[in-house]
Amino acid sequence: MNDLFRPLFDLLPGMWEKRWWGLAVAWAFALLGAFGVLLYKERYLASATVYVDTKTMLGPLLQGMTVQPDVNQQVDMLARTMLSRANLNTIIAESHLLKPGSTEMQHQLLIQELTKKLSVKINGGEGLYAISYVGSNPQQTLAIVRSMLDLFVSKGINANRRDSEQAVQFIDSQIAIYDNKLRDAENKLKEFKTAHPGYSGQANTDYYSRQAQLQDQLTMLQGQLTSAASSRDALRRQLADIKPTLAPQLLPGTNIVVGGQASDLDVRIAAQRKRLDDLLQRYTDVYPDVIATRQTLARLEAEKRREDAAKAAAPAAPTVSSQYSEATNPIYQQLRITLAQADANVAALQSQMGDVQARLAQLRTQATQIPKLDEQYIQLNRDYNVLNENYQKLVQRRESAMLSRSQDDSRKLDYFRIVDPPRLAPQALFPRRTFLIAFVLVMAAGLGVLTTYLLVLLMPTYRSARQLRETTDRPALGSITLVLTPQAATRQHRQHWHFMLGSALLVAVFVAWTIANIMIQPMH
Numbered sequence: 001m002n003d004l005f006r007p008l009f010d011l012l013p014g015m016w017e018k019r020w021w022g023l024a025v026a027w028a029f030a031l032l033g034a035f036g037v038l039l040y041k042e043r044y045l046a047s048a049t050v051y052v053d054t055k056t057m058l059g060p061l062l063q064g065m066t067v068q069p070d071v072n073q074q075v076d077m078l079a080r081t082m083l084s085r086a087n088l089n090t091i092i093a094e095s096h097l098l099k100p101g102s103t104e105m106q107h108q109l110l111i112q113e114l115t116k117k118l119s120v121k122i123n124g125g126e127g128l129y130a131i132s133y134v135g136s137n138p139q140q141t142l143a144i145v146r147s148m149l150d151l152f153v154s155k156g157i158n159a160n161r162r163d164s165e166q167a168v169q170f171i172d173s174q175i176a177i178y179d180n181k182l183r184d185a186e187n188k189l190k191e192f193k194t195a196h197p198g199y200s201g202q203a204n205t206d207y208y209s210r211q212a213q214l215q216d217q218l219t220m221l222q223g224q225l226t227s228a229a230s231s232r233d234a235l236r237r238q239l240a241d242i243k244p245t246l247a248p249q250l251l252p253g254t255n256i257v258v259g260g261q262a263s264d265l266d267v268r269i270a271a272q273r274k275r276l277d278d279l280l281q282r283y284t285d286v287y288p289d290v291i292a293t294r295q296t297l298a299r300l301e302a303e304k305r306r307e308d309a310a311k312a313a314a315p316a317a318p319t320v321s322s323q324y325s326e327a328t329n330p331i332y333q334q335l336r337i338t339l340a341q342a343d344a345n346v347a348a349l350q351s352q353m354g355d356v357q358a359r360l361a362q363l364r365t366q367a368t369q370i371p372k373l374d375e376q377y378i379q380l381n382r383d384y385n386v387l388n389e390n391y392q393k394l395v396q397r398r399e400s401a402m403l404s405r406s407q408d409d410s411r412k413l414d415y416f417r418i419v420d421p422p423r424l425a426p427q428a429l430f431p432r433r434t435f436l437i438a439f440v441l442v443m444a445a446g447l448g449v450l451t452t453y454l455l456v457l458l459m460p461t462y463r464s465a466r467q468l469r470e471t472t473d474r475p476a477l478g479s480i481t482l483v484l485t486p487q488a489a490t491r492q493h494r495q496h497w498h499f500m501l502g503s504a505l506l507v508a509v510f511v512a513w514t515i516a517n518i519m520i521q522p523m524h
Contacts, residue, residue: 013463014456021455023502026448030506033440034513040436041136042428046145049420050152052127078156079120079129087151088114094147095140118148128419138424146422153416171398178391185384192380196373214360221356225349232342239335264336265304271340272297292351296344434517441510 015022081087088111092098097110114133121130131148135141276293283290431439462468465476484492 011453011456014461015449015452017461018452018455019499022448022450022452023499023506025451026444027502027506029447030440030444030510033436033444034510037433037436037440040433042433043134043136044138044141044428045132045134045425046138046141046422047130047132047420047425048145048149048418048422050129050131050149051417051419052129052156053417076122078152079122082120082148082152082155083115083118085111087155088118090151091144091147094150095143097140097144114144118144120148120152134429142422142424149418149422153418156416167401168398171394171401175391175394175398178387178394182384182387182391185380185387189380189384192377211360211363214356214363218353218356218360221349221353225346225353228342228346228349232339232346235335235339235342239332239339242329242332242335244329244332265300265307267333267336268340268343269297269300269304271337272300272344275341275344288352288355289348292348293344296347434514437510437514437517441507444506 091114092107092110098107117134119130119132121132123129129152131145131152133141133144133148135144272293276290276297279287279290279293285291460471462471465479468474469476
């Protein structure tokens with residue numbers, strides 16, 4: 001056992017001789033460490049937790065009627081952008097972190113410090129968002145977290161409403177734009193139809209079918225006209241074979257004066273009036289046959305008026321006695337009426353044929369323009385349909401956006417629930433000042449001991465002949481014992497007390513400092 005501890009016993013006396021160097025190093029390190037501890041600012045953690053509730057009963061009920069935004073995604077994006085320069089400037093202003101008259105460099109350094117120490121942790125799956133900040137001033141740290149929390153909640157609510165308002169404003173502006181475009185498209189269609197009244201707006205097949213219909217109608221009218229003309233010619237031949245008057249002796253009384261026979265114009269006018277009455281019972285005033293009959297009747301009545309005017313101007317004819325007068329043949333009169341009706345029918349058919357031929361000629365002249373007109377009409381109609389479809393969709397989207405905004409307004413602050421309000425941790429973060437004080441004391445003592453040990457290794461001393469013989473491996477011939485005088489012993493004893501007092505004072509100062517720091521810690 002003595003052999004085991006012999007090196008230690010040989011080393012300790014030498015270290016004791018170098019004790020003053022160790023004490024000086026310990027005090028020097030202790031003073032430097034104390035100065036560092038005084039400059040050290042303890043760090044305090046302030047935190048808050050927000051829960052974002054995105055599940056609402058209105059969601060399933062209004063599904064398909066409103067636009068359901070991904071609130072989790074919006075809040076996640078908001079949390080990632082909370083440390084923007086604009087938000088940090090807002091926090092600096094609300095928490096009064098900058099003193100009046102601070103320079104721009106101090107402002108930038110403060111922003112960098114906030115960026116490093118502020119933290120927004122996202123747990124999107126559970127809807128929890130934790131805000132934390134580490135600072136040296138407890139009250140200021142808590143104020144920063146409180147400002148950050150208020151900013152997070154207010155921006156989340158305002159962002160939702162701002163997005164809804166921007167969506168509604170954008171849709172309204174687009175609706176106004178599409179409304180103007182739709183009106184322009186409608187005006188273009190109207191102008192096209194006005195410029196091409198005969199164009200029905202259908203494809204080429206419609207044009208060719210209309211042309212074929214008109215051609216068939218023309219063929220049918222030609223057949224009817226041929227038949228009517230043949231009937232009229234037959235009536236004329238029959239009328240040529242019948243005498244217009246009867247002999248006076250064929251009448252029942254010979255002494256009765258018979259008036260003059262009815263003129264040809266009267267017969268034709270009566271026939272046209274009868275035909276006009278028949279047509280008006282079946283057709284309207286704009287029917288082609290009615291128009292043609294009216295024109296023929298007007299012409300005949302004009303001739304009748306001219307004839308009556310001529311007769312009124314001529315001298316009156318003498319009254320004819322019964323032996324010289326002749327009566328009108330009733331068969332001849334009836335044939336005349338029938339012939340007048342046949343003439344009117346032929347004139348009406350000719351008028352209808354003229355109208356059909358004019359329309360057919362118009363279609364044939366437009367034959368080269370039809371493909372171009374079809375292309376223009378299809379383009380105009382396609383543009384109108386696209387604009388109208390987009391316009392209707394925008395109107396529906398605006399109603400959905402308005403309903404979504406009403407839904408958001410009804411919830412207001414329900415999205416954000418503060419689970420853990422802003423609070424300050426009860427103790428400072430590691431390392432605390434108490435730990436640092438104890439650490440400096442231990443390190444000072446350790447460095448003092450290490451200094452004496454290194455001095456012994458660098459400048460060894462030998463306390464006995466045996467130690468000298470074992471170290472140098474040479475024989476020791478003898479040794480001289482040092483005997484202290486009473487004055488030297490007293491001085492050595494005084495030095496021992498001074499060393500113990502210096503060491504105790506070092507320990508006492510740090511122990512008192514530690515106790516004082518523990519006592520004033522709750523004041524924060």
